[in-house]
Amino acid sequence: MSEIDMGISSKDKKKKKKQSLWQSINSGLFPCKTDTVAEVVRKIVFMVALVVLLSAVAMIAAHYLQYVRLDREAVVGDDGERKTTDGHVYDLKNQTPTNQEINNLPAGTINEKYAALYNENQDFIGWLNVPGTNIDEPVVQTENNDDYLHTNFQGEYEFAGTLFADYEGKITPDGMPQNTIIYGHNMILKYMFAALHNYKVDIDFLKGSPIINFDTLYHNNRYKIISVFLTNIDEDYGEVFHYTRKVYFKNKADFYDYVLECEDRSMYSTGVDIEYGDEFLTLSTCDKDTGLDLRLVVVARKVRPNESLYIDPDQIVKKDSVKYFQAYYDIYGLQWFGRTWDIGLVKGMDEYIKENHLEDDPANYSREQTNLN
Numbered sequence: 001m002s003e004i005d006m007g008i009s010s011k012d013k014k015k016k017k018k019q020s021l022w023q024s025i026n027s028g029l030f031p032c033k034t035d036t037v038a039e040v041v042r043k044i045v046f047m048v049a050l051v052v053l054l055s056a057v058a059m060i061a062a063h064y065l066q067y068v069r070l071d072r073e074a075v076v077g078d079d080g081e082r083k084t085t086d087g088h089v090y091d092l093k094n095q096t097p098t099n100q101e102i103n104n105l106p107a108g109t110i111n112e113k114y115a116a117l118y119n120e121n122q123d124f125i126g127w128l129n130v131p132g133t134n135i136d137e138p139v140v141q142t143e144n145n146d147d148y149l150h151t152n153f154q155g156e157y158e159f160a161g162t163l164f165a166d167y168e169g170k171i172t173p174d175g176m177p178q179n180t181i182i183y184g185h186n187m188i189l190k191y192m193f194a195a196l197h198n199y200k201v202d203i204d205f206l207k208g209s210p211i212i213n214f215d216t217l218y219h220n221n222r223y224k225i226i227s228v229f230l231t232n233i234d235e236d237y238g239e240v241f242h243y244t245r246k247v248y249f250k251n252k253a254d255f256y257d258y259v260l261e262c263e264d265r266s267m268y269s270t271g272v273d274i275e276y277g278d279e280f281l282t283l284s285t286c287d288k289d290t291g292l293d294l295r296l297v298v299v300a301r302k303v304r305p306n307e308s309l310y311i312d313p314d315q316i317v318k319k320d321s322v323k324y325f326q327a328y329y330d331i332y333g334l335q336w337f338g339r340t341w342d343i344g345l346v347k348g349m350d351e352y353i354k355e356n357h358l359e360d361d362p363a364n365y366s367r368e369q370t371n372l373n
Contacts, residue, residue: 089153092116108173109217121153125171126216132209133195141165160187169247173218177247179280186285193285196298199228207313212300214281223281223300224311227266231295238326252276256352262299263341264323271315274301275347290331338362
């Protein structure tokens with residue numbers, strides 16, 4: 001067919017100029033004068049999405065490089081365990097401090113072995129060790145719970161952050177808070193508090209590692225694990241146990257209420273006795289195994305003066321009635337059917353439960369309605 005037949009005259013026909021690769025990319029990505037409104041909007045939305053994607057990739061790459069560095073600088077301790085902390089911090093822990101570093105320690109310090117760590121960072125308050133894991137880390141404490149979320153011990157940005165004690169429970173020469181809470185990230189490459197996951201999934205692990213060591217500048221402390229539980233922090237998932245608010249107990253009732261919640265929610269009964277006046281150590285990290293934003297919590301009771309560190313592994317048993325929250329019940333088809341742990345392990349708990357009408361007798365539940373058999 002001729003050009004005349006197609007309605008195109010020879011003089012009106014124009015050769016289309018071929019675009020360079022850069023011009024094609026530029027016109028395809030960025031708004032042009034000839035674009036329609038819809039095309040401009042499409043390009044803007046695409047560019048915003050591209051920026052978000054590239055930012056996410058950059059963050060993932062940066063975090064991965066940090067993991068690589070952490071893994072490269074991690075050390076193997078005297079016990080043969082690969083430590084989570086980097087080599088520099090671990091060297092500070094083990095080096096002999098100078099007289100000047102010792103003189104710079106705060107009044108009341110009994111653990112002069114930590115002088116080099118304190119000299120490096122005056123927020124240092126103690127050292128946490130969980131035998132049988134790679135948790136062997138410095139702990140810091142400031143005037144808030146934000147400073148070390150993504151800051152390493154040297155004060156540099158690092159997503160893994162540093163273990164830190166809740167700011168409301170001051171650790172001083174005069175004593176410890178009634179409940180010392182230490183927070184740490186659950187890192188995908190097994191750093192920081194990732195090893196706490198072992199307590200959740202393996203009762204034999206708990207039997208082999210039931211003691212936690214937390215030595216501060218001012219005290220040497222050993223703790224026996226009493227509870228391992230999962231809890232939600234979002235009311236949309238169900239009832240919330242505000243365990244982070246229990247740094248100090250208002251009175252005896254507040255103490256018993258906290259212990260009751262910890263024991264009811266625990267996946268295990270460890271056979272460790274408790275009495276009013278005991279101090280606790282709580283280790284808190286995130287848990288997203290269910291797809292929900294949960295917290296995995298390990299609570300331990302401070303070993304009393306002259307008390308044996310021994311815990312009979314035969315007394316550590318898995319509970320078949322655990323208090324969770326509605327979203328967890330919905331996911332796994334579970335149901336709380338009453339308190340089955342020995343309340344006699346807590347001195348005075350029987351009276352507290354009766355006085356406050358907090359009985360939760362398994363006989364009041366139909367176990368056939370659950371899959372817990």
